[in-house]
Amino acid sequence: MRTEIREDLQIERKVEALLAKMTLKEKIGQMTQVRHFDDIDDEDVARKHIGSIIHTQGPTPGHNAAEWQARFRELQEIALSTRMGIPLLFGVDAIHGQNTYEGATIFPHNIGLGATGNARLVEKAAAITAKEAQATGFNWVFSPCVAIPYNEKWGRVYEAFSESTALTTKLTRASVTGHQGILSDKGTVMATVKHFIGDGSTEYGVEGGETSLTPKHVEERLLPPYEEAVKSGVGSVMTSFNTLDGIPMHANKAMITDLLKQTLKFDGIVVSDWKGYSKYGQNDIINAGVDMVMAVDGDLQEFHQVLNQGISSGEVPMERIDDAVRRILRQKFRLGLFENPFPDSDLIASIGCDSHREVARQAVRESLVLLKNKANLLPLDKKIKRIVVVGEHADNSGLQSGGWTINWQGSTENYQGASTIIDGIREAAYGEVVYDVAGVDKHPDADVAIICVGEKPYAEFFGDVGHEESDCQLTLTREHKNYISHYVAQGIPTVVVLMSGRPLVVTEELEMADAFIAAWLPGSEGRGVADVLFGDYNFTGKLPHSWPESEVDYENKYGPNFWQKKPEPLFPIGFGLEYQKS
Incomplete structure (x- = not known):
């Protein structure tokens, strides 16, 4: 039996054993992600059995990386003190490097990495991002964005690699591989491909707008990066703010459960985007297949209360709750958090080091x-x-x-x-x-x-x-x-x-x-x-x-190079001059 298969079977046995002992309150807690400030008091980590902490705009965990690690260690120790002792996931929007920490190596945004076309370089950048994220206390990053932008009016064009599906797919594989490496290593993190699906192809480039594409177009143009990410073992997928066929993606069971989880066989965590629970139908998103909820900006009490009610009434089946918690536990075991729950202080010296900056400088040159x-x-x-x-x-x-x-x-x-x-x-x-x-x-x-x-x-x-x-x-x-x-x-x-x-x-x-x-x-x-x-x-x-x-x-829904009324671009995709060689 191959080592990977044996390890997977061992993890599945551990997950099932743990799941069988958990109360409903503990399960709902595992499905909860909150900020380390405002949303909770420290003791809420234990009282509410919180599964994940996110760091976003707001108070920083400390003045330097050692203090960031110490703060997250405190929260982790509280989680480990509970009856089940399940460790926390710590997530961060490391979009182009560990960009929430001043002094980290900041890479060109994905649009620049797309211009390099260099998959090996993208993999190196992702590996460095992972290492510097771990050095500041995180084990989960919300990147890469694998959208296919159709209109430059969209404010997140730079987060995506390219309007080319083939190039995006190639660089998605490189980014996921670079971030995750051997997932249980101390210098790697769980990656997240986002936003599933159609975020970059909304009409007129509106964030959270309607994506009015045919199923065939979605399958051929937008889905391949996600397929490649799943094949590459990506640990997390984040749902999108847009609607598809008038259905909010957060509540789109056909896409999240039927396509992503069943057809593509994704076995990781589907995480909501910001306040996804209150924005898109509360328990509708759970039934659609969202496993972990960003219960932020006042959503925490509502999420726990309404989900409990939905389970009691039969609106939300226990099978759906168990599926969500199973996926969360599986990733925590894969990350090695039960054996090594704390960040490694030896990694701090790597933040913004010369070798990391040289890779980023190369990325600038090639972009x-x-x-x-x-x-x-x-x-x-x-x-x-x-x-x-x-x-x-x-x-x-x-x-x-x-x-x-x-x-x-x-x-x-x-x-x-x-x-x-x-x-x-x-x-x-x-x-x-x-x-x-x-x-x-x-x-x-x-x-x-x-x-x-x-x-x-x-x-x-x-x-x-x-x-x-x-x-x-x-x-x-x-x-x-x-x-x-x-x-x-x-x-x-x-x-x-x-x-x-x-x-x-x-x-x-x-x-x-x-x-x-x-x-x-x-x-x-x-x-x-x-x-x-x-x-x-x-x-x-x-x-x-x-x-x-x-x-x-x-003036139309989409910009140059797409099937509706295609205006000729000034420069086609793939254009770029070089110095003439003497």
């Missing part, structure tokens, strides 16, 4: 896509006498990293441990580097202007173009357009570096600039941009999305 290079202006000669660097994005690691960086909505300030684009330029260039942050100076003697423009950070619906709480747009701001035109008007050779979480309509700016680079959201290693600007490395990145020519391209 850059060269869209234009008139008269071979690039690569720049390091001996250029005078370089003007323009714009606030040039010297701001918060702006260059996007949402889900230190804070949920990102930051507009520099954060610990990061390097900026101008840091890299200053290190690479032998001549004078002048910084014009406001883009208004006159530099008639400048040899080249490197103009850094882009979006401000955003996350989730705050990034939806057209949402009432969003100021996002599909074009550059007037101020950033002026940065470019101001230097073009001076006759200075101009390189534009665009930092954005999605392709923007920059047709006019592309015409004006001598060279134009899509840099996506590079993360903490801004020096990687200069590595390629000055020719130490060639451009290898290719567009993971087709690039729009006009805002008119988005």
